[in-house]
Amino acid sequence: MPLAQTVTAVPVVVDDAKCIADKGCTVCVDVCPLDVLRIAETLDGRKTAYMAYDECWYCMPCEADCPTGAVKVNLPYLLK
Amino acid sequence: MDEIRDGMNRIDCDILVIGGGTAGPMAALKAKARNPGANVVLLEKANVKRSGAISMGMDGLNNAVIPGHATPEQYVKEITIANDGIVDQAPVYRYAQNCYDIIQELDRFGIRFQKDKNGEYDVKKVHHIGTYVLPMPNGETVKKALYRQLRKARINISNRYMATRLLTGEGRIAGAICVNTRSAEFLVIRAKAVILCLGAAGRLGLPASGYLYGTYENATNSGDGYALAYHAGAGLANLECYQINPLIKDYNGPACAYVAGPFGAYTANAKGERFIECDYWSGQMMQEFYDELVSGNGPVYLKLNHLAPETIGEIEDILHKVERPTRGTFQAGRGTDYRQKMIEMHISEIGFCSGHSASGVFVDEDARTTVTGLYAAGDMASVPHNYMLGAFTNGAVAGEHAGDWIRDVDHAAIDEGAIEAERRRVLAPTLREDGIPPNQIEYKTRRMVNDYLQPPKVTSKMELAQERFAEIREDLSSGMLVRNSHELLRSLEASSILDCADMAAAASLFRTESRWGLYHNRVEFEGRDNENWFCHTLLTRGRDGMPTLRKQPVAPYVVEIDDTEKDAYYRQRVGSNALKTVAAE
Numbered sequence: 001m002p003l004a005q006t007v008t009a010v011p012v013v014v015d016d017a018k019c020i021a022d023k024g025c026t027v028c029v030d031v032c033p034l035d036v037l038r039i040a041e042t043l044d045g046r047k048t049a050y051m052a053y054d055e056c057w058y059c060m061p062c063e064a065d066c067p068t069g070a071v072k073v074n075l076p077y078l079l080k
Numbered sequence: 081m082d083e084i085r086d087g088m089n090r091i092d093c094d095i096l097v098i099g100g101g102t103a104g105p106m107a108a109l110k111a112k113a114r115n116p117g118a119n120v121v122l123l124e125k126a127n128v129k130r131s132g133a134i135s136m137g138m139d140g141l142n143n144a145v146i147p148g149h150a151t152p153e154q155y156v157k158e159i160t161i162a163n164d165g166i167v168d169q170a171p172v173y174r175y176a177q178n179c180y181d182i183i184q185e186l187d188r189f190g191i192r193f194q195k196d197k198n199g200e201y202d203v204k205k206v207h208h209i210g211t212y213v214l215p216m217p218n219g220e221t222v223k224k225a226l227y228r229q230l231r232k233a234r235i236n237i238s239n240r241y242m243a244t245r246l247l248t249g250e251g252r253i254a255g256a257i258c259v260n261t262r263s264a265e266f267l268v269i270r271a272k273a274v275i276l277c278l279g280a281a282g283r284l285g286l287p288a289s290g291y292l293y294g295t296y297e298n299a300t301n302s303g304d305g306y307a308l309a310y311h312a313g314a315g316l317a318n319l320e321c322y323q324i325n326p327l328i329k330d331y332n333g334p335a336c337a338y339v340a341g342p343f344g345a346y347t348a349n350a351k352g353e354r355f356i357e358c359d360y361w362s363g364q365m366m367q368e369f370y371d372e373l374v375s376g377n378g379p380v381y382l383k384l385n386h387l388a389p390e391t392i393g394e395i396e397d398i399l400h401k402v403e404r405p406t407r408g409t410f411q412a413g414r415g416t417d418y419r420q421k422m423i424e425m426h427i428s429e430i431g432f433c434s435g436h437s438a439s440g441v442f443v444d445e446d447a448r449t450t451v452t453g454l455y456a457a458g459d460m461a462s463v464p465h466n467y468m469l470g471a472f473t474n475g476a477v478a479g480e481h482a483g484d485w486i487r488d489v490d491h492a493a494i495d496e497g498a499i500e501a502e503r504r505r506v507l508a509p510t511l512r513e514d515g516i517p518p519n520q521i522e523y524k525t526r527r528m529v530n531d532y533l534q535p536p537k538v539t540s541k542m543e544l545a546q547e548r549f550a551e552i553r554e555d556l557s558s559g560m561l562v563r564n565s566h567e568l569l570r571s572l573e574a575s576s577i578l579d580c581a582d583m584a585a586a587a588s589l590f591r592t593e594s595r596w597g598l599y600h601n602r603v604e605f606e607g608r609d610n611e612n613w614f615c616h617t618l619l620t621r622g623r624d625g626m627p628t629l630r631k632q633p634v635a636p637y638v639v640e641i642d643d644t645e646k647d648a649y650y651r652q653r654v655g656s657n658a659l660k661t662v663a664a665e
Contacts, residue, residue: 001514001515001516002514003514003517003561030127030129031129031130032126032127032130033126033127033130033131033132033135033298033300034126034293034299034300035126035240035261035262035569038081038082052081052566055292055293055570056293057293057295057298057299057300058294058406058409059135059136059404059406060136060405060406061129061130061135064136064405065130073406074409075331075406075409075413076289076291076293076294078289078294079287079289079294079330079332080330080413
């Protein structure tokens with residue numbers, strides 16, 4: 001069967017002005033139990049963490065361990 | 081991103097601990113302490129720093145047997161009664177005798193336990209009979225404290241590796257085949273002993289929200305340990321004694337009556353009235369909860385709004401900081417101020433978890449499974465109502481026993497053909513041009529689990545479940561599509577989940593009586609049938625590759641239970657001293 005892309009609103013939001021992935025930080029990516037965060041390049045060529053897979057247990061290590069307070073865990077829309 | 085790379089590495093170790101959540105780190109530490117020369121590897125699918133059920137810590141101990149407050153004999157008695165008598169007491173007794181030492185050990189790690197003005201442990205009563213609940217004021221620091229100890233002991237940690245199958249040889253454990261979740265490269269680990277600490281099968285039923293990861297248990301706990309043990313030939317006990325937990329509706333996490341109860345909160349119906357005598361989880365309590373939910377008195381709530389505002393503040397400080405901190409975000413979003421409104425509750429999807437009920441890989445008092453050299457501890461091992469302290473304590477038991485056992489054995493010979501066959505099985509979905517993605521395989525499996533396996537259990541529905549699972553199994557093995565290493569991880573989890581679904585159906589069909597309240601409420605077989613079913617059920621993998629079951633006698637009790645005490649957990653409903661109907665007794 002062919003595949004389709006389905007849009008989904010993701011619960012984890014990263015403030016790229018505060019994110020220091022550019023300096024090599026990967027703390028949130030490292031600690032996520034479900035391994036859903038990755039590092040991407042922004043339009044201006046900087047790096048930032050973002051939620052690549054909508055598979056979140058809204059558990060909080062990414063937010064709690066972020067050294068700059070850039071990560072916010074919201075609740076997935078389906079259960080909030 | 082997450083591209084699939086070709087690779088195969090091999091390492092040898094003495095003791096391989098799989099799962100770095102709660103039991104796993106303690107097993108690794110104790111194995112190393114017992115046998116400092118041993119090479120101990122701790123393998124984790126996520127990252128040991130924040131993995132497992134206590135990723136964000138825990139608010140307290142639910143089953144602390146502390147001298148002066150409870151005795152091991154009392155605790156064994158309580159757990160036996162709460163499990164309808166189907167308990168091998170020796171492992172429970174071992175836990176009850178050892179857990180106080182583990183509390184002191186955790187204290188040395190820097191984890192604090194609440195004390196009263198006189199410096200005594202401030203133990204609270206939540207259970208029906210005894211007193212075992214001990215708050216942890218800095219419970220949010222548990223994982224950090226464990227990680228410090230692992231570093232200090234120089235345990236070899238391998239993060240982001242998932243074990244896909246265990247290796248056996250010469251009739252005993254030989255190691256494990258693992259795959260990197262970010263590169264799909266293989267790692268074959270030979271080991272003299274393997275300790276399974278992979279947590280609950282918490283991604284079995286589908287949460288009411290329909291969100292795959294909105295589970296009660298940490299959603300990483302997809303039943304991989306149950307599947308690993310099953311395929312290695314180990315026995316699994318009483319899987320029909322499902323885990324079903326009370327929870328905050330929609331949020332799907334603990335409400336949590338064990339924390340709020342000692343402050344004066346209680347479970348109430350829509351009228352704000354108490355309907356159960358005791359908030360401690362048992363199958364019988366869950367049956368009363370379910371009955372109230374579906375009655376005209378539902379839904380069910382956790383009631384705090386009668387408490388003083390400063391008391392509620394104290395409860396909020398715990399509930400919104402530890403274990404599931406996003407509870408605060410959720411309640412704020414719903415406009416639920418505990419001072420004004422009651423908290424709407426519901427019951428969880430089904431799962432396997434001995435930490436809360438009794439469905440686990442069968443182990444004896446040394447944490448040994450039925451496969452030589454293979455141990456299990458924590459939520460996935462069959463010691464009932466084990467909770468976090470049980471995971472730590474029995475992880476320690478497993479680690480110490482394995483530390484001694486490996487002195488006299490060498491690595492078992494491994495079958496190279498099995499490694500190659502497993503590599504082909506794992507990578508098959510990556511070789512297809514198109515097909516069904518793992519998330520759809522998983523969703524369908526879990527939706528069928530809800531439709532057909534949730535109690536009240538009905539024979540014809542469970543047989544339909546088996547038909548659907550067989551179709552999904554065919555889709556999984558010949559039509560699943562994986563495009564990157566992350567999806568490969570999910571495809572392997574989908575396989576564990578389907579194995580657990582088949583095990584849940586087979587075990588539930590085998591026991592033709594009702595037992596453990598809601599957990600095994602079989603509509604056509606009302607009441608307990610002690611004459612035929614006062615026994616464990618033991619599930620193993622049959623020759624056809626599907627589950628097969630047999631009865632196993634309950635080991636003679638270490639602590640006798642008086643006839644007048646046996647039904648204490650059946651007297652749950654407020655205002656009723658009448659016992660539930662007990663057939664054939």
